[in-house]
Amino acid sequence: MTTVDIDAKIPNNVDLAGDRRLQRALESWQPKFIQWWRDLGPVAFKENPVYLRTAIDVGREGWAHFDHVSMPDYRWGIFLAEPDADRKVAFGDHKGDHVWQEVPGEHRADLQRLIVVQGDTEPASVEQQRDLCLTAPSLYDLRNLFQVNVEEGRHLWAMVYLLHRYFGRQGRDEADEMLERHSGDPDHPRILGAFNEPTPDWLSFFLFTYFTDRDGKFQLASLRESAFDPLSRTCDFMLKEEAHHMFVGATGVARVVQRSVELMKAHDTDDIRPYGGIDIATLQKYLNFHYSVSLDLFGAETSTNAANYFAAGLKGRFQEEKRDDDHILRDLYRFVPEVTDDGIGTREVTQLAALNETLRDDYTVDCQKGLDRWNRLLADVDLELTLPHGGFHRAVGTFAGRAVSPDGRLLADDEWAASVDEWLPTDGDREHVESLMVGVDQPGQMAGWVAPPASGIHQQPVDYDYVKVT
Numbered sequence: 001m002t003t004v005d006i007d008a009k010i011p012n013n014v015d016l017a018g019d020r021r022l023q024r025a026l027e028s029w030q031p032k033f034i035q036w037w038r039d040l041g042p043v044a045f046k047e048n049p050v051y052l053r054t055a056i057d058v059g060r061e062g063w064a065h066f067d068h069v070s071m072p073d074y075r076w077g078i079f080l081a082e083p084d085a086d087r088k089v090a091f092g093d094h095k096g097d098h099v100w101q102e103v104p105g106e107h108r109a110d111l112q113r114l115i116v117v118q119g120d121t122e123p124a125s126v127e128q129q130r131d132l133c134l135t136a137p138s139l140y141d142l143r144n145l146f147q148v149n150v151e152e153g154r155h156l157w158a159m160v161y162l163l164h165r166y167f168g169r170q171g172r173d174e175a176d177e178m179l180e181r182h183s184g185d186p187d188h189p190r191i192l193g194a195f196n197e198p199t200p201d202w203l204s205f206f207l208f209t210y211f212t213d214r215d216g217k218f219q220l221a222s223l224r225e226s227a228f229d230p231l232s233r234t235c236d237f238m239l240k241e242e243a244h245h246m247f248v249g250a251t252g253v254a255r256v257v258q259r260s261v262e263l264m265k266a267h268d269t270d271d272i273r274p275y276g277g278i279d280i281a282t283l284q285k286y287l288n289f290h291y292s293v294s295l296d297l298f299g300a301e302t303s304t305n306a307a308n309y310f311a312a313g314l315k316g317r318f319q320e321e322k323r324d325d326d327h328i329l330r331d332l333y334r335f336v337p338e339v340t341d342d343g344i345g346t347r348e349v350t351q352l353a354a355l356n357e358t359l360r361d362d363y364t365v366d367c368q369k370g371l372d373r374w375n376r377l378l379a380d381v382d383l384e385l386t387l388p389h390g391g392f393h394r395a396v397g398t399f400a401g402r403a404v405s406p407d408g409r410l411l412a413d414d415e416w417a418a419s420v421d422e423w424l425p426t427d428g429d430r431e432h433v434e435s436l437m438v439g440v441d442q443p444g445q446m447a448g449w450v451a452p453p454a455s456g457i458h459q460q461p462v463d464y465d466y467v468k469v470t
């Protein structure tokens with residue numbers, strides 16, 4: 001068992017007190033992080049007490065504490081899941097070896113890169129979402145936004161700990177740069193394209209947490225398989241927090257659907273915009289956008305980097321150990337999409353080469369589950385949401401630069417131009433959604449475009465004062 005030092009300057013279960021040098025280095029990074037939070041975290045409610053969950057342990061039960069805290073005082077800590085002394089590498093060329101407690105020299109650069117790319121997304125999303133607190137549909141939602149934000153901050157801490165502890169001087173420099181790149185900054189942008197776009201409204205936020213945080217889930221789940229045990233244990237615990245972020249997305253969209261169905265029934269029309277609702281056609285366009293940009297985050301269909309990471313034991317597949325194959329993948333084959341001027345086809349490659357596509361497939365299966373639930377609500381009004389074809393609106397891989405309809409037809413550019421307004425949000429759609437965004441800051445009140453949640457947070461009532469506004 002690891003012991004938790006919850007009262008330390010930096011709460012942790014990694015025995016920071018036993019490594020003074022490391023402790024000092026992280027304690028000197030801490031004020032830079034707090035300054036970053038003040039500068040680029042939420043634009044308002046900066047000191048208001050918020051009913052937040054704070055990680056205090058990593059056990060199955062009671063790992064979190066709930067209370068009102070002012071966000072700059074949030075106890076961002078470093079927590080790794082419990083070690084398993086018998087853990088073995090589950091895949092790749094080192095399969096069957098003991099997992100590594102230190103970084104092997106030959107994999108140092110790759111591991112550092114994987115940690116930096118993952119770490120960079122965490123503060124990026126806080127920056128993308130910083131204006132949303134001005135237009136939260138309820139205090140319940142405002143609290144959920146802040147919960148997601150502080151936990152993304154903790155995920156940054158998780159990656160910065162690994163950089164400081166295992167990557168020396170270079171790692172410390174990378175940790176500093178995490179706070180120097182900023183979402184949308186033309187000179188110092190975040191590493192991944194999707195993390196440089198602001199999240200402009202709450203419909204986008206719900207879809208971002210559903211689709212883009214879910215990309216995070218799949219990246220973390222494959223890093224949890226890593227032979228580098230500290231990374232594995234770090235990601236294991238992050239996944240616990242990540243589940244709530246996707247809950248915010250899944251229930252957020254469900255509440256939009258529920259409200260839209262109510263308005264459609266009450267007014268006997270699909271066109272509920274005049275009644276302050278989000279019509280399902282607009283929701284579908286937002287969904288098309290967020291799903292397709294999230295698919296790009298998985299990379300090209302075939303990837304030498306991904307193959308090398310797998311062979312080296314750095315990054316596995318989703319649920320690697322539950323899979324019934326050789327876990328080497330050099331002699332196993334699968335088909336991946338391939339687009340030529342003749343149309344959309346496939347080509348056969350080794351599974352080792354196709355790891356990005358395999359992770360993307362697993363992600364798509366997971367995404368569909370939410371649509372199934374939303375569609376049960378929509379059955380009442382004979383409507384349905386669908387995931388667009390994997391080639392729709394893609395900027396990475398074989399579909400990049402190709403015009404593909406949501407139902408998977410390769411189009412000529414003029415056909416695309418004639419229909420794109422039916423498939424992706426138009427300026428008019430965005431204006432309508434934006435017009436509905438009004439900040440609601442009284443307990444129990446809810447904006448008109450979204451239904452209240454079925455229940456509150458941590459057994460509190462829905463009308464609880466989740467954020468103290470006075």
Ligand SMILES: [Fe+2]
Nearest residue numbers: 122152155216
């Ligand atoms: Fe995260």
Ligand SMILES: [Fe+2]
Nearest residue numbers: 213216242245
């Ligand atoms: Fe997240």
